[in-house]
Amino acid sequence: MLLDLLEIFLTAGFWAATIRIACPLILGTIGELICERAGVLNLGIEGIMTAGAMSGWMWVYLGGDLWTGLMFAAIIGATFGLLHSIFTVHLGLSQHVTGIGITMLASALSFFIFRMMLPESTTPPKITAFQPVNIPGLSDMPFLGEAIFSHTPMTYMIFAIVPLVIYVLYKTPVGLALRMAGENPMALEAQGMNVLSIRTGAVMVGSAFMAVGGAYLTMSAFDAFFFGMINGRGWICVALVIFASWRPGKALLGALLFAGLDAMQVRAQQFAGNFIPYQFFLMTPYVLSIAAMVVMARQARYPKALLSPFRKGERT
């Protein structure tokens, strides 16, 4: 049995699945991380991912091109981000309550529009999604070719986004301003900068990332939209941000780790499903990620101004 488990690691299919499962989580986690680094918790993520999945898919279904579909999903995500920041950044309302409200609004609206546009369909209609690209030389390599070099362009784009976000966050003035907005907004104000617009911008960009993460599901991993598609992935991203101690590099690792556990449990069901109930396997990635979080979160350096609204000119 232990050998069976080890054997899983030796199949290229396992590694390919891990990368596939990780992609929406990576974008969602990076998006949430950007919001939280600026001091705003965005619990709208679950709904924003749903809206992204629906809108990107719908764009292509109505005749749009795949890449502009991603742009459209990003714009929809940023719009919900703007809504979230109007309530939390400008009006200073509870970030928890607003976020959950955004999730409910965005999910319900997505399902509603989907039904409105396609009232007749019983089986989810399909689009032509992103297809795996064949990279000459690399894709033909044994094992690695199948595990790493047989993915869609969108997958590679997501892996390229992470170092880009790290660079922007740590090496550019706008990244510094964003991090300061989450640590001590008064410092921004004292240096003549506008806290509200920096936070708003961060929440919009972060939400755009989330929406594209959702769109990965309907435009790259699968080719259809159906209800309950996001299935808690947004909440996993919120947890992964804590797991990552608000660091984008660790967020990538965390998403891959969770995805690996998920890919493994599916395969483990096949050989142990006879004597262990399958629900147990479904549970394992969540249980293990809770355990990992307990270990990691202890040394987490959370953004000091997370959850606290900033109001200019208020007496302290």
Added chain:
Amino acid sequence: MTALKIKGVTKTFGSLIANDNISLTLQQGEVLALLGENGAGKTTLMNILFGHYVADQGDIEVFGNQLPPGATDAAIQAGVGMVHQHFTLADNLSVLENIILGTEPLTSWRSDTARARVKLNALAEEFGLAIEPDKLVGDISVGERQRVEIMKVLYRDAKILILDEPTAVLTPQEVDRLFDTLRSMVSRGLSIIFISHKLHEILNISDRVCVLRRGQMVGEIATRDADRDKLALMMVGHEVTRPLVEHLPPGPPVIELDNIVLAGSRGHKPLLDGVSLKIRECEIIGLAGVAGNGQSSLAELLSGLKTPSSGQLRLAGDVVKQYSPRGFIHAGVGRIPEDRHVHGVIGDMMVWENLISENLREKPLWNFSSLINFTACRAFASRLIEQFDVRCKTMEMPSKQLSGGNMQKLILARTLQNNPRFILANQPVRGLDEGAIAAVHERLLAAKRRGAGILLISEDLDELFALADRIVVIYHGHVSQPIAVSDITAQDIGIMMAGDLAHGEKFLQAGVS
């Protein structure tokens, strides 16, 4: 040359007039001190100048150009820099990152840290401000943080520097160093506005003093024509009689700490590390130290809020086994907490409710051990209000509407009416005006004459030297030997506050324990 002109600035917060038609000018190369008690409107005025607040009326001109209201970026552009009383730094970012924030366009694709380092080194050389750019702000001392704040302002080529109570968190040596820096800035043509309520510092550093009282500009005087008494009179508006301190022969100990250790959170140093201290009847022990060296932990321990990890605490000779606030009150401990709004009173509850809160469950306030006897409570409360001169409209008003001084009197009334044997007074006069300070000090001295032992925790050395019989210094959770105030100077206490606790040993008199 006139660097700055403030003309007729008025600012109100609700019904409070924080600034009432204030005008002042600042010449280039001048240190102007803005003197006033807490709540006089000094910080509000500077926040308007720097663009944090928008004034209701009035104009501000910097080097002849009018500043747009409420725009910090415009103020910085015009050459105004502000070192805030509460530092605007982020602990998790490096010193360099804190300084270059906001100095580069947000659209730029790269932070030019190499160029920033060159400029920082040049500034550090010019003004004698040593900083380490790559350290995290969370890892450097308070004095260094202030240097970073000043560097932030210099880095942006400020011509006018506003320093809001810059010495509040510094040891006397660090204050001297700051003043040297300020003098070198002035000699290079910068102008400085120095906000303080400490008279000797103002006399030391400034060229001219403007005095604010209750939001109004009440006077202006050249520093060479001023002295301590004159400034104090201008600031307070009337003569203040300082309470008389008499040294009494101390009695038996009321509280004894024996090698108390209070562990820190996981992976951190202990908050209190082997503290031994004895406080006797009829004496006031002053606890000096830079903020954040364990004062709060010691106060929490002595209030019964924290249990030590090891060591022994004896109250009136009995070893404490159960650490609980109620147990401590019963054993004769009276507490004046550090933050009266958070731990002193329940702001939304009425004055009389706050007054009875330490004597709950005592007759005659309770009938049948469960029902409040309102008549008795009101009688109890009105007796205290009269006796301690708590000025409130009615005893039914919410406590948060009391002024700071009256809120502190409420706490004193509640605490002292139980005749505590030991009183923990943690920053008892912070943020109060001179009249209220005198009242609080008089109450504490009266308690001492009655026989109480008092631990006075304060960041203000003047207060400690005025009131205490002996002083101990706390540094990183270690507490020094007590030294009689007559045997030591503030400078020596300053050396101990900076970490050299052993420095105090040569001031110990033989035979005094």
